[in-house]
Amino acid sequence: MTETILRGRVLSFRRRPEGVSDTDALDWFEDGAVHLRDGMIVAMGDFDRVAVPGVPVTDHRPHLITAGFIDTHIHFPQVQIVASWGAQLMDWLNIYTFPAETRFADPAHAARMAKAFYDLLLSNGTTTASAFCSVHPTSVEAYFTEAEGRGMRMLGGKVLMDRNAPEALQDTPQSAYDDSAALIDRWHGRGRALYAISPRFAITSTPAQMEAAGALIARHPECHVQTHLSENLDEIAFACSLYPEAEGYLDIYARYGMLGPKSLLGHAIHLSDRERAVIGETGAHPVHCPTSNLFLGSGLFDEAALRAHGATSGIATDIGAGMSWSMLKTGGAAYAIAQLQKRSLDPLTGFWWITRGNADVLGLTDRIGTLQAGTEADITVLDSRATPELAIRMEAAQDLKDELFALLIMGDDRAVVETYVAGRPSRPR
Template sequence: MSTSTHAYRAAILHSIADPAVVGIEASYEYFDDGVLVVENGLIKAVGHAVDLLPTLQGVAISQYPNALISPGFIDTHIHFPQTGMIASYGEQLLDWLNTYTFPTEQQFADKAHAAEVASIFLKELLRNGTTTALVFGTVHKQSVDAFFEACEVLNLRMIAGKVMMDRNAPDYLTDTPESSYADSRELIERWHGKGRLHYAVTPRFAPTSSPEQLSLAGELFQQYPDLYMHTHLSENRQEIEWVKGLFPERKGYLDVYDHYRLIGPRAVFAHGVHLCDDECKRLAETGSAVAFCPTSNLFLGSGLFDLPKLEAHGVRVGLGTDVGAGTSFSQLQSLNEAYKVMQLQGKKLDPFKSLYLATLGGARALYLDDKIGNFAQGKDADFVVLDYQATPLLSYRLAQATTLAEKLFALIMLGDDRAIKETFAAGNSVHKRD
């Protein structure tokens, strides 16, 4: 087999540990003049240029002045069918679903439409530097086929699943416990573990699944190794009261999922805005994860996510855009809003913690930190090149920065899709800014 090696030279920054556990200084590695060496789509080495360049005789080197290379961003909660309804006005969660979401998702019965949106969606992700995402499809299995087919062409590491929803939704969007099980199982057999693709059992949320459907979803989740489970939890107070009314025999919202065996490693619960201590403890002890979705929580008025509380309990937390309730595909913009969510609670979000949430923290939430999340040797070469001169304001502000922390924070607060110069997946360039 021929060996393909390429090197990339720029400033390089990646997380190596959670700042909440090891402290800020021990949480990252930074190379002011660094080289990232990629061999056959995997990370071979990262380090200072002065150390690595003498070892790279005959190897092509791409140089990026005034730029920073970081691991690709990881989005732990997003809906690809909602791309066309992002920025829809004026509702909170439950009314928003009925007014905008369900009519939009009806169109995905047409696979050609699903394929068109999947293409637009992936281009937006890559244009914003996101290389891995945990993705909702619709109730239609063809929506997931269309999504995975588009991912396969680009050799992306993506996770997705067909929505399971058999009640409290329009007839045109419901399945049955039996059909959702059969359709999901068919998709698992076709896509889970194929290339860099993974499947997630995806009940939309407890109110739209009957006990029979949740029971079969739990059965599926237990049947296959390394399968994911992806749903919503405690996003909105009205939603929580609805769940209590539908499942009065359960202790709370999380206990519904727990009862039906939809909890544990690779179970990812979006939002978790209104969790009690017992629920946080249960999430931590089962190895479950929560996706923090700041732009969505603010846009729908759902509440303020208490990151320090979940950290104190040891819950795995990733960062999600939650498009289309979220208002940007950019994880830089997600971190911009996450900082403000913390400020409103009298708390701080350090820029190195932000970097961790968007990269290695997301990988750990998804149990993919052996594959992605930083530049450890042997991991997938999924990375982004961030342009320090993407806008006149960003360029001017960074010229005033005197520390790496200040530079990183300004990049997060002022950066967006324009800051993404190039995106790589498995060592291949999959987006290059015009």
């Protein structure tokens, strides 16, 4: 049995805050503690109440102890194409993304990139992510093998794509089905791995492959589903031209049975109210990728409009179109995008979103995303004075909300003091 108590300023969320003064949404302990045993959290509260004689204490004071960050949309084979210049979505895919993904047929390359991928996630305090791998089963193998070695709860799957991409990145309807089914058998529920069925997007799948994907989803309701939706206007026009019978982009996915509470729809920017209503009715989850949307000039995600239609959204980096691996920076970018829509994302909601909010979207709040007893001990420790600019800013901070906001706007991997995965210190040094 391994057992330890982390002492520090403990922050966790009970639900989505309804504004900056909604402290009832928080569990907040200024001199707090989290008791970890065998990879699980067994208690959270004031240090005096949680402390147990004989159990060693790791003293993180004055740092913040939060649930590990969760990234609900990221591309494993795009580790090396962050900051690729000068293109919007369709050109960016053809010029940079597809050539990079082709290399993941090589198991040695995939394994090396997996090490870099997880080092970067953990350096940034991210303990769970849902990733698109390349079309090659070898990439999924590398992705989950490395995660298993580190004990991480990760979601992912091979992309399905059988047209509008280089030959080396194409599968077929049958091989997409068979390879995905074999990977589900091998990985889903093994340790902490969860499989996500991943038709890349309507443009790179023929109707026959979409049908195969729909059949796979029906056969494996235990798996998540992830794809891309309405990111860019040219993409929407192209997708709709390929499926003229559909009543719009979202309807393509609806027709093949891809919308449900386990569906993650990356981007979901340019939508009609009818489409927002369908997303809300089906329980599917849009995923906001703010730094990516700015980088590719895709458009402004409208979280409030989606919420008004009953849809709950995730938030994600979308590496490699995303500009940062940091969920802090990602939350900061979401703030800036909301400002362009004359709304202010409050810092409590920002922190909720990158932890419990994303766990809610994944349907995993019983396991990750909070510091509640009975959940898995994935924890991030943050130093709000990690850099000179944060330190000088924090001298003028009035309260917790100021501190969290400074971290969202100015924080990044330098603010991450430690990342615990299933109770083990795992931040790369």
